[in-house]
Amino acid sequence: MQNIEEQYVSCERELAAIRDSLEILGGKWKLRIMRHLNNHINENNTFKKIQREIDGISAKMLSKELQELEINLLVTRKVMDTRPVTVSYAITQYGLSVFPVNESLVKWGLNHREQIK
Amino acid sequence: MQNIEEQYVSCERELAAIRDSLEILGGKWKLRIMRHLNNHINENNTFKKIQREIDGISAKMLSKELQELEINLLVTRKVMDTRPVTVSYAITQYGLSVFPVNESLVKWGLNHREQIK
DNA sequence: GTAACCGGTTACCTTTAGTTAACCGATAAA
DNA sequence: TTTATCGGTTAACTAAAGGTAACCGGTTAC
Numbered sequence: 001m002q003n004i005e006e007q008y009v010s011c012e013r014e015l016a017a018i019r020d021s022l023e024i025l026g027g028k029w030k031l032r033i034m035r036h037l038n039n040h041i042n043e044n045n046t047f048k049k050i051q052r053e054i055d056g057i058s059a060k061m062l063s064k065e066l067q068e069l070e071i072n073l074l075v076t077r078k079v080m081d082t083r084p085v086t087v088s089y090a091i092t093q094y095g096l097s098v099f100p101v102n103e104s105l106v107k108w109g110l111n112h113r114e115q116i117k
Numbered sequence: 118m119q120n121i122e123e124q125y126v127s128c129e130r131e132l133a134a135i136r137d138s139l140e141i142l143g144g145k146w147k148l149r150i151m152r153h154l155n156n157h158i159n160e161n162n163t164f165k166k167i168q169r170e171i172d173g174i175s176a177k178m179l180s181k182e183l184q185e186l187e188i189n190l191l192v193t194r195k196v197m198d199t200r201p202v203t204v205s206y207a208i209t210q211y212g213l214s215v216f217p218v219n220e221s222l223v224k225w226g227l228n229h230r231e232q233i234k
Numbered sequence: 235g236t237a238a239c240c241g242g243t244t245a246c247c248t249t250t251a252g253t254t255a256a257c258c259g260a261t262a263a264a
Numbered sequence: 265t266t267t268a269t270c271g272g273t274t275a276a277c278t279a280a281a282g283g284t285a286a287c288c289g290g291t292t293a294c
Contacts, residue, residue: 017226109134
């Protein structure tokens with residue numbers, strides 16, 4: 001049995017973890033991009049190809065979101081030796097760890113639609 | 118095996134579900150409040166008591182967030198027959214369904230701290 | 235009558251998230 | 265030399281989220 005102080009610390013740690021997850025995976029585009037890369041995992045996902053295939057995303061947002069995903073080790077960026085230069089993005093092995101979170105959000109959201117109708 | 122159209126619909130449904138989940142459970146306070154109500158489930162959680170115990174939350178935000186949680190059937194609001202009147206909030210049975218999502222966010226966030234350090 | 239408690243609401247402000255459109259350098263094709 | 269492609273960046277904007285502080289009606293205790 002934990003004492004009060006340990007309970008408090010554990011609670012703070014969990015709250016910080018939730019903040020981290022929502023900051024890194026939340027927002028309008030992050031999971032959208034991760035899912036797209038995962039659904040096209042055997043393709044050469046260049047910047048332009050991703051932008052064409054994700055409906056509504058601007059170059060600015062795609063660039064910004066990919067940078068943040070790369071910083072968090074969820075995707076890799078590889079400059080290809082083509083003319084003109086293309087840049088290929090891919091989900092990392094570690095990036096696959098977001099899919100349980102993705103699934104729990106999907107599951108809850110789908111069920112919630114049933115619940116409130 | 119699904120055809121292309123069915124895949125597309127399923128993908129749109131899942132993306133909408135993620136948007137719903139993040140809209141209803143995301144933000145700075147929603148899960149914070151749900152966790153608090155769950156941790157104090159046998160107590161009389163009045164507005165003032167919740168506000169005292171959740172560090173940093175303003176009356177405005179607490180009021181707004183509780184209203185939205187109530188609309189989504191996640192908490193109940195009960196005006197008590199006391200002087201002066203108090204209002205008691207409680208998590209619903211359905212509200213408990215957020216904890217698997219909560220757990221997956223906690224788990225991913227905790228692991229991510231390890232991963233990037 | 236005045237002060238205090240409860241459960242809020244309102245107005246105003248700041249910060250963050252996201253959009254739009256123009257622009258950039260490097261390269262290559264016509 | 266003009267035009268196009270790729271992978272962005274920049275500036276300027278709007279929209280959404282959240283914070284701060286003052287205020288409110290109803291009630292009770294002094």
